Every structure is written in C-alpha cells, then in structure tokens.
Amino acid sequence: MLDNPWVVIPLLIALYLTVYTFVKRVDGDKWRLVWAVWLIVIVMMLTIQLVQSL
Structure with missing residues (x-):
C-alpha cells in the first residue's frame, strides 16, 4: 500500500x-x-520509501 505514491501523497496531504x-x-x-x-x-x-525502492 505505502509503495504506491498515489496512496502516500493523498495521505500526506490529508x-x-x-x-x-x-x-x-x-x-x-x-x-x-x-x-x-x-x-x-x-x-x-520518504527515506524508508527510497531505501525500499533500491
């Protein structure tokens, strides 16, 4: 779920x-x-996201 930027960005905005x-x-x-x-x-x-995507 949190791998998808279309989920993360709206959550952060909210x-x-x-x-x-x-x-x-x-x-x-x-x-x-x-x-x-x-x-x-x-x-x-964001750091966790970057590390996981590497």
Missing part, C-alpha cells in the same frame, strides 16, 4: 491538513514543536 487545522488552535511554541516532529516523520517515511 495529514498535513489535519495538523494545519489543529495547529490553528495552538500557540506558537507548540506549533513549532508539532511541525518539527511532523517534518521528521515525513523525512523518515
């Missing part, structure tokens, strides 16, 4: 929008923490 709407209700410091964690998760997922 998660991004979910986090974005949640973040609108949260103050600045928590906002930065959420985004830092989120970026790390996305980078890790």
